[in-house]
Amino acid sequence: MPESDLPTHPPVLPTGSADGAPSDFLAGLGWSEFFAEQLTPDETGFVRARISAVHRTRLTAVTPTGQVRLALPPHASTAGFAVGDWVLADPQTHVLHRRLERRTLISRRLEGSRVPQLTGANVDTLFIVTSCNADFNPARLERYLALANEAGTEPVIVLTKADTVEDAADFVRQAAALQRGLAVVTLNARSPDAAETLAPWCGPGQTVALIGSSGVGKSTLLNTLAGPGQERPQETGAIREHDAKGRHTTTSRSLHAIAAGGWVIDSPGMRTLHVSDSEGGIDTLFAEIIELAPNCRFRDCTHQHEPGCAVLAAVEAGTLDPERLARWRKLRDENRDNTPVVSHRGAGTTGRSRKR
Numbered sequence: 001m002p003e004s005d006l007p008t009h010p011p012v013l014p015t016g017s018a019d020g021a022p023s024d025f026l027a028g029l030g031w032s033e034f035f036a037e038q039l040t041p042d043e044t045g046f047v048r049a050r051i052s053a054v055h056r057t058r059l060t061a062v063t064p065t066g067q068v069r070l071a072l073p074p075h076a077s078t079a080g081f082a083v084g085d086w087v088l089a090d091p092q093t094h095v096l097h098r099r100l101e102r103r104t105l106i107s108r109r110l111e112g113s114r115v116p117q118l119t120g121a122n123v124d125t126l127f128i129v130t131s132c133n134a135d136f137n138p139a140r141l142e143r144y145l146a147l148a149n150e151a152g153t154e155p156v157i158v159l160t161k162a163d164t165v166e167d168a169a170d171f172v173r174q175a176a177a178l179q180r181g182l183a184v185v186t187l188n189a190r191s192p193d194a195a196e197t198l199a200p201w202c203g204p205g206q207t208v209a210l211i212g213s214s215g216v217g218k219s220t221l222l223n224t225l226a227g228p229g230q231e232r233p234q235e236t237g238a239i240r241e242h243d244a245k246g247r248h249t250t251t252s253r254s255l256h257a258i259a260a261g262g263w264v265i266d267s268p269g270m271r272t273l274h275v276s277d278s279e280g281g282i283d284t285l286f287a288e289i290i291e292l293a294p295n296c297r298f299r300d301c302t303h304q305h306e307p308g309c310a311v312l313a314a315v316e317a318g319t320l321d322p323e324r325l326a327r328w329r330k331l332r333d334e335n336r337d338n339t340p341v342v343s344h345r346g347a348g349t350t351g352r353s354r355k356r
Contacts, residue, residue, distance in 0.1 A: 022064035028204040028261060029062060030122060035086050038100050046088035046097050051121075052255035054081050059096065061087065062255065071095045082107075082118035083253045083265050084207060104152040106209060109276040114340055116277065119253065120209045120265040125201040126153045129212035129221065131161040132171045132186070138178060139327055142285060143273045144211055145179050146331060150281030153209070155182065156201060160217035162186035179285050189217035194224045195259060204261035211267060222266050227259025275331050276338035286328045288320065303329075 029050050049061035049070065059070040059078055070089050072078065073096060081087075081099060088097040106119040106126065126148040130136050141157065148155035157175040162168040168186045175184045187194040201208055202225065210218045253267045275282070283290045289311055293301065297308025303325070306312075314320035 025064040030084075030205055030207050030263065031086070032205070034103055035100050039088075043088055043097070045091065047091045047094075049087050049089055050255065051081055051083055051085040051087060054078050054083060054118075054253070059087070061089070068094050079115075080118075082121040083255050084121035084123060084209075084263075086122065106147065106151040106153065106211075107277075108147060108273060109338060110274070119211070119267055120207075122207060123151070123153045123209045123265060124206050125208045126151070126155050127158045127198070127201075127208055127210050127221075128155055129158045129160060129210055129216050129218050130175075131216040132159050132165045132168050133161060135213055135216055136171055136174075138174055140213070140273070141175060141178055142327060142331065143275055145182075145285050146275055146278045146281040146335075147211075147273065148281070149179075149284040150278040154201075155179070156198075157182060157184040158198070158221070159184065159186040160189045160221065163188040163191075180287055187221075189221040189224055192224065192228070194221060195227065198225065199260050202258055202260040202262040202264070206262040207265065208262060209265040209267065218266065222256065222264060225258040225260070225264055226256065274338055275335045278335050279339075282328070282331050282335060285331075286324070289325065289328050292320075 026048055031048060031050075035048075047063055049063045049068065051059050052062050052067065053060040055078065057078065058072065059081060061068055061070050068089075070087070071094055076096070082102075082105065085102065086100040088100070089095060090097060102121045104123050105121050106123055107116040108119060109116045126144075128141060128144040128148065130141060136159075145155050157178075159168060159171050159175065162171075165171075172184050172186060176182055185197050187197045195202070198208075210222060212218055253265060256264050256266065258264050289303070292310045292314055293303070295310035296303070296306065298306055301309050301311075303309055303311040311320065311325065315322050315325060
């Protein structure tokens with residue numbers, strides 16, 4: 001992004017911070033004891049700032065006094081930083097001192113790359129946005145859910161364009177069945193009611209991120225969350241009628257203040273999400289399969305053809321959807337193939353063993 005296109009939205013004081021005290025503003029920005037406990041006694045004089053945009057040679061950050069451009073120390077790179085990171089900087093020169101440990105990190109590995117792409121840091125909730133039309137795809141949503149689970153964020157499925165269908169209940173039912181305890185909401189991204197629907201996750205100190213395919217209404221939703229009278233953070237694109245697909249309208253990641261007092265990270269639409277480094281996230285997503293596995297006769301059961309397989313028995317009994325099992329196998333195998341393996345000397349292999 002050229003420096004002329006740097007976001008210029010001024011920080012918005014969180015609700016209840018009438019005097020604009022720095023500590024109140026930092027709390028509204030997401031600062032917590034988790035980060036405060038990382039400071040050493042000689043770091044109390046540094047400015048605490050949250051990264052709002054990552055550029056090739058510099059970082060843009062939000063501070064209690066406004067938005068600033070941070071300079072990097074010699075030979076440093078912005079490659080390891082993500083929007084949402086908390087950093088310490090010199091109060092006079094704005095030279096970066098260091099990045100603080102993250103609570104959560106959303107990242108993905110592009111096909112053919114061994115270096116993960118950082119999508120957002122210290123995100124509390126990931127809004128997985130899809131629409132009630134041809135874009136709705138349970139298998140794709142499962143990929144986003146695995147990503148959210150692995151990152152440590154709370155996933156929420158946001159079904160947009162609910163006003164364009166007679167009954168969105170079937171979309172809600174399919175989405176809710178993808179993971180235990182999953183929150184699913186329906187809304188019209190252009191309606192002011194959308195902000196009220198998402199308010200439980202968007203209050204002061206909370207950070208959300210938007211993820212999903214192009215054309216599902218992410219940019220429209222972001223503009224709605226910004227509130228009336230605010231500068232529109234993102235342009236919106238038209239939708240092709242024949243396949244309900246839209247143009248990419250967000251070209252980079254950025255942090256925006258929203259009317260409810262929280263903060264939102266928008267990111268470019270994803271046509272393809274390759275799963276990697278997400279074993280734990282996949283286990284959470286397919287908990288019903290993982291919980292059956294210990295009941296299999298063999299410890300290393302692949303749940304494909306082995307006798308005494310509890311997973312296959314559940315499919316036969318009609319308590320486990322065979323399509324769900326097939327999607328689990330696909331994601332498990334893809335994650336294995338895409339995740340770099342660190343070899344350990346002396347690691348051996350074991351044959352199949354039967355439980356005793």
